[in-house]
Amino acid sequence: MSVKVSISDCFDGGNIKFIRREQNEQDADTVDIILHIKPDVYTVLEKIGHMQYFSFRSTISGLDGSQKVRYVLENAEAVSYPDAWPGTTICYSTNVEDSDSWKRNLDTYYMAGKLQWEHVHEKNGSTFFSYFPPYSYGRHLNLVSKCGDYANVESVGQTVDGREIELVTVGEGKLTCWITHRQHPGETMAEYYAEGVLTRLLGLDTEGKVDEQVQRILSLYTFYIVPCMCLDGVVRGHLRTNGCGANLNREWTTKRFYEAPTLERSPEVYHVLNKMDETGVDCFLDIHGDEELPFNFLSGAELVPNWDKRMESLHGAFAAAYARANSDMQTKYGYPPADTRERVLEYMNVATNQVANRFNCLGLTLEMPFKDCLTNKDPERGWSPKRSRELGASVLAPLEYIHPYLRAEGEFWTSLPASDAYVPPTNDYKAELKDNKEFVPLKKRFYSDVYELRKPKEDN
Numbered sequence: 001m002s003v004k005v006s007i008s009d010c011f012d013g014g015n016i017k018f019i020r021r022e023q024n025e026q027d028a029d030t031v032d033i034i035l036h037i038k039p040d041v042y043t044v045l046e047k048i049g050h051m052q053y054f055s056f057r058s059t060i061s062g063l064d065g066s067q068k069v070r071y072v073l074e075n076a077e078a079v080s081y082p083d084a085w086p087g088t089t090i091c092y093s094t095n096v097e098d099s100d101s102w103k104r105n106l107d108t109y110y111m112a113g114k115l116q117w118e119h120v121h122e123k124n125g126s127t128f129f130s131y132f133p134p135y136s137y138g139r140h141l142n143l144v145s146k147c148g149d150y151a152n153v154e155s156v157g158q159t160v161d162g163r164e165i166e167l168v169t170v171g172e173g174k175l176t177c178w179i180t181h182r183q184h185p186g187e188t189m190a191e192y193y194a195e196g197v198l199t200r201l202l203g204l205d206t207e208g209k210v211d212e213q214v215q216r217i218l219s220l221y222t223f224y225i226v227p228c229m230c231l232d233g234v235v236r237g238h239l240r241t242n243g244c245g246a247n248l249n250r251e252w253t254t255k256r257f258y259e260a261p262t263l264e265r266s267p268e269v270y271h272v273l274n275k276m277d278e279t280g281v282d283c284f285l286d287i288h289g290d291e292e293l294p295f296n297f298l299s300g301a302e303l304v305p306n307w308d309k310r311m312e313s314l315h316g317a318f319a320a321a322y323a324r325a326n327s328d329m330q331t332k333y334g335y336p337p338a339d340t341r342e343r344v345l346e347y348m349n350v351a352t353n354q355v356a357n358r359f360n361c362l363g364l365t366l367e368m369p370f371k372d373c374l375t376n377k378d379p380e381r382g383w384s385p386k387r388s389r390e391l392g393a394s395v396l397a398p399l400e401y402i403h404p405y406l407r408a409e410g411e412f413w414t415s416l417p418a419s420d421a422y423v424p425p426t427n428d429y430k431a432e433l434k435d436n437k438e439f440v441p442l443k444k445r446f447y448s449d450v451y452e453l454r455k456p457k458e459d460n
């Protein structure tokens with residue numbers, strides 16, 4: 001058969017390297033396409049070339065009938081979080097521009113260090129495959145352009161590669177709420193979340209008309225929203241770093257001899273933190289995606305120097321209100337809290353820790369899954385752009401609920417219901433898995449972001 005399979009990542013946010021084509025050993029009708037994920041620019045602080053995000057286009061020609069192709073990511077074991085692969089289902093679509101067209105390949109499997117899946121191509125033309133539906137720089141520019149019709153959009157500075165770092169400001173309230181998205185560019189769900197927040201706050205799809213809750217929120221808060229922190233990484237198809245290899249979520253303060261943030265290495269954080277110092281912060285949300293856990297969850301600033309009953313109560317009440325507002329959020333599963341204050345001091349370069357402590361305010365990292373969301377399963381689509389947008393739109397409910405307490409004097413928590421109490425999350429979700437054949441429990445847990453600070457301390 002003379003079917004041609006051509007692989008390309010040369011589009012906004014693409015990432016893959018074609019290695020070779022082979023005849024499948026078991027099946028004469030299947031062609032194997034062997035691929036490698038490309039690493040980000042090397043990260044000096046963590047001494048690693050991060051990688052895991054991939055997104056590519058496969059173009060078929062010369063087809064008479066159908067062609068089964070097995071795609072093999074041969075270097076999957078060498079990624080930043082290999083233990084996240086079991087339970088992963090990759091996304092595919094024939095229309096890269098339509099964020100709601102993506103479906104999951106339910107037969108994705110991880111074996112012998114390789115991530116693999118088979119796809120039957122029924123006709124000539126292109127199919128896109130991606131770790132999570134991509135969110136392109138073009139889509140980002142479209143979003144900030146629409147925001148400009150209803151809010152102040154300014155550039156706070158430029159990235160290493162020279163892109164504008166946009167800040168959207170809206171609202172007249174006394175309380176200052178900062179929301180940053182996509183410090184890690186491969187966590188594309190984070191910018192779909194931003195789209196959800198901004199669409200609702202600004203009425204982007206209703207010609208600027210907003211609902212009553214939004215009107216109340218805009219009188220309580222002034223919002224400072226960064227839809228995308230790591231624009232260079234977006235275009236380059238990176239997992240975690242900017243144009244010169246900086247993991248932005250480790251750049252929020254100097255760590256030992258590693259100075260941060262700096263204009264040369266991490267202007268994205270440098271400019272945003274400067275602006276925060278100007279405006280002050282009463283509430284901070286940092287939006288991410290987690291490769292491993294099949295849940296949405298919040299991770300706080302537990303045990304930073306300013307952490308006390310007040311901060312703990314704000315965290316608990318916000319998380320409980322969010323879970324009441326949207327059943328895709330839950331409070332039981334997540335990163336277990338840190339066990340010592342000494343350990344946390346080593347991670348003050350993480351945005352949530354730095355901002356919560358610096359401004360003595362509520363600070364939360366929000367994580368969404370790359371996989372399916374086990375609290376409301378949808379194997380066909382998994383966690384999706386649509387539900388990421390909806391989770392963003394519904395954040396206004398916990399923000400409204402928490403506002404009287406953010407800067408309250410005295411022991412406000414004594415008047416809150418018991419259901420608002422802070423619950424330390426657990427990482428043991430095996431009970432949830434019993435009815436979920438598509439998820440394989442792992443012996444070893446490994447987390448994409450700040451979990452490393454909650455592990456028992458190792459000498460190194």
Ligand SMILES: [Zn+2]
Pocket residue numbers: 183184187288289448449
């Ligand atoms: Zn992240």
